Amino acid sequence: MFPFFSYYCIMFFFFSFFFLCLSRPCFPARAPPDLSTVLTVDAHNATWQGFVRFLHAGKGTHVSGMSELKTYFNRFGYLPTPSPKEEFDDIFDTQFESAVVLYQQNLGLPVTGKLDSDTILAIMSPRCGMSDHTSHTLHTTRHFAFFNGQPRWFRPPPMTLTYAFSPNDTIDYLSSSDIQMAFRRAFSRWESVIPVNFTETMDYQSANIRIGFYGGDHYDGEPFDGVLGVLAHAFSPENGNLHLDAAERWAVDFKLEKSKVAVDLESVATHEIGHVLGLAHSSVKESVMYPRIGPRTKKVELKIDDVSGIQTLYGPNPNFKYSSLLESENSVNQASGQERRFSRLTLVLGLILLRSFLGTS
Numbered sequence: 001m002f003p004f005f006s007y008y009c010i011m012f013f014f015f016s017f018f019f020l021c022l023s024r025p026c027f028p029a030r031a032p033p034d035l036s037t038v039l040t041v042d043a044h045n046a047t048w049q050g051f052v053r054f055l056h057a058g059k060g061t062h063v064s065g066m067s068e069l070k071t072y073f074n075r076f077g078y079l080p081t082p083s084p085k086e087e088f089d090d091i092f093d094t095q096f097e098s099a100v101v102l103y104q105q106n107l108g109l110p111v112t113g114k115l116d117s118d119t120i121l122a123i124m125s126p127r128c129g130m131s132d133h134t135s136h137t138l139h140t141t142r143h144f145a146f147f148n149g150q151p152r153w154f155r156p157p158p159m160t161l162t163y164a165f166s167p168n169d170t171i172d173y174l175s176s177s178d179i180q181m182a183f184r185r186a187f188s189r190w191e192s193v194i195p196v197n198f199t200e201t202m203d204y205q206s207a208n209i210r211i212g213f214y215g216g217d218h219y220d221g222e223p224f225d226g227v228l229g230v231l232a233h234a235f236s237p238e239n240g241n242l243h244l245d246a247a248e249r250w251a252v253d254f255k256l257e258k259s260k261v262a263v264d265l266e267s268v269a270t271h272e273i274g275h276v277l278g279l280a281h282s283s284v285k286e287s288v289m290y291p292r293i294g295p296r297t298k299k300v301e302l303k304i305d306d307v308s309g310i311q312t313l314y315g316p317n318p319n320f321k322y323s324s325l326l327e328s329e330n331s332v333n334q335a336s337g338q339e340r341r342f343s344r345l346t347l348v349l350g351l352i353l354l355r356s357f358l359g360t361s
Contacts (some may be wrong), residue, residue, distance in 0.1 A: 165211050
């Protein structure tokens with residue numbers, strides 16, 4: 001009786017805490033050789049959830065399965081790929097400690113060099129599928145970042161960029177008008193802060209920005225991996241390709257879309273358009289260009305960091321006023337302070353419960 005009771009209590013409390021916190025916004029970018037960036041959601045990835053067993057591990061510790069975590073760090077650019085005759089081991093060595101420190105710095109976490117609760121929670125969270133490694137491919141200024149060489153679009157003023165949707169590569173459960181409206185709102189947010197106009201065109205082949213939904217390997221070197229994996233990727237100026245994973249459950253209204261793994265289309269579109277314009281990922285968690293986004297999360301409002309970065313590339317829209325943005329951010333920050341503290345508490349408690357459950361199962 002008691003084992004039965006404890007099992008379901010642990011599961012009930014963990015999932016209560018865990019799903020309560022899934023809605024916290026989180027968005028990551030690497031530029032691979034072709035300067036693409038990818039946004040992912042993988043909150044339910046069983047392998048990543050298993051990383052909870054490394055909680056509190058530090059230099060010198062030996063934990064079975066640590067090699068899997070090293071593979072994760074290698075995937076996102078924090079550890080070099082071992083030679084063909086070598087494999088990652090389960091020892092928390094000096095090289096891995098340096099990787100953890102760099103990871104913490106890049107994601108704006110407390111820098112401890114250990115797998116503390118903040119770091120484990122970040123590792124288990126939805127994130128970008130591309131590498132975070134920035135030393136050679138990205139140039140960072142303050143918190144926002146650019147691609148190598150700060151590429152941007154060049155057109156005679158007033159600059160107008162056209163965008164179009166692939167007539168063949170789309171999804172059938174959202175109407176074309178809903179998809180168009182989500183992107184129209186996303187483009188308008190960037191348009192409001194820089195002197196660039198975005199105009200939809202029906203001529204997909206000649207459009208500056210080409211948008212489509214694709215599944216699996218779609219021949220651009222960045223294959224999608226199905227539900228709750230890589231969400232989307234975009235390419236730096238002036239490539240113009242913006243691809244979304246057709247396997248995801250895209251939503252434009254969470255009141256109508258009840259799926260627990262639904263992804264907000266406008267949020268992802270806003271983020272990816274930032275890449276199309278030349279922005280890489282930001283370390284500011286509240287910014288649109290922060291590289292993680294959770295299921296059933298809406299994150300579309302440009303923050304000061306987003307605006308500062310994009311205006312560095314294109315200059316300001318003469319009608320934009322920083323004062324209104326500052327007032328808005330101050331108001332939101334004051335109102336959300338208590339909510340963030342409560343959300344982190346529930347995440348930590350959920351993490352502890354999950355670790356306890358895995359340890360007894």
